[in-house]
């Protein structure tokens with residue numbers, strides 16, 4: 293289908309990728325290609341051990357690759373790499389399959405000394421798909437005692453990305469910061485930029501990804517303060533922040549999960565990854581597991597009480613009852629308890645309805661701030677514990693005023709493309725391509741490139 297301006301429908305959304313991890317962008321065919329001359333020498337222990345822990349059996353990667361090369365069939369390899377619906381939304385299983393790629397990557401980095409080869413496969417795939425603008429992100433393992441390894445990894449990745457750019461393919465890079473050491477690693481990124489000024493136009497932002505549970509956005513406050521000050525002092529090297537939040541949040545109440553998304557935006561993250569907590573219906577969310585979201589730490593409950601008192605009048609405008617006397621009494625009772633002690637509260641229909649209205653309030657705050665939600669349908673269904681297409685948060689997002697972009701997240705591991713993800717949204721929302729395009733706009737407008 294074509295639109296009246298002659299462009300294929302949803303062309304902008306299908307050619308501009310804002311939420312993708314370079315590590316998750318290798319397809320099974322790429323792995324076969326990269327390992328064909330090396331599979332007998334690669335150290336597979338990381339993959340084999342984690343796979344055994346997650347699936348209860350030890351795979352034989354050498355036999356797997358030998359058979360795939362012999363038969364020229366990818367089925368068995370895909371069964372050990374592609375993360376499907378049948379894997380049951382278990383992050384340990386996702387990581388076990390991801391480790392197949394890590395073993396190959398380590399071999400190319402540490403034994404062959406050619407890690408760029410891995411990224412070249414990723415760029416080739418994205419070019420073949422017709423992508424024109426991509427912001428890649430990558431996470432390096434971080435060890436306090438070896439800061440130079442962090443700098444080296446990201447400088448090399450950024451330089452390879454810079455060299456991949458052509459007239460019709462532009463790539464940029466967001467450095468993923470470990471959630472447990474954001475400020476420390478942010479300073480290393482600044483050091484990297486000091487030492488590599490040629491990478492200024494490529495490294496345009498920072499990202500927070502991987503497990504979010506245990507890392508409240510409030511713990512990044514010092515990092516954001518420092519970032520905003522630096523951005524103001526040196527606007528020519530402004531770094532923007534993308535932040536995975538509200539993706540997997542079984543460790544806390546639904547109210548806190550909603551709050552986290554809002555807090556990440558208010559701290560200054562311009563794009564938020566997933567935000568399932570803002571769009572998944574509360575009744576569906578609590579039905580996902582027995583006693584889901586009923587318990588959380590005292591520190592989270594106290595943070596929620598502070599939020600409710602602070603936003604009392606705005607919450608009430610959205611129909612959320614806030615009993616400040618009761619909240620202050622509860623705060624006094626909790627004050628003497630350890631931060632990590634657990635408090636539990638069961639859900640009833642009125643609390644679930646209040647959470648729905650809290651989602652509306654937080655979405656309105658995101659819209660007012662101009663924050664973009666990056667939604668990744670397949671990822672949310674397979675690892676984000678969204679039970680069904682009809683429950684996907686994208687429906688609420690589309691009905692709200694927030695800015696919205698669609699991403700493929702880890703397309704190689706999900707065996708999907710960005711176009712597949714956009715088509716999924718169109719199919720499951722029942723919107724016409726032109727109506728969806730009109731709602732989304734051009735994601736290129738939300739890029740971090742300066």
Ligand SMILES: [Zn+2]
Pocket residue numbers: 311313501536565701
């Ligand atoms: Zn992601």
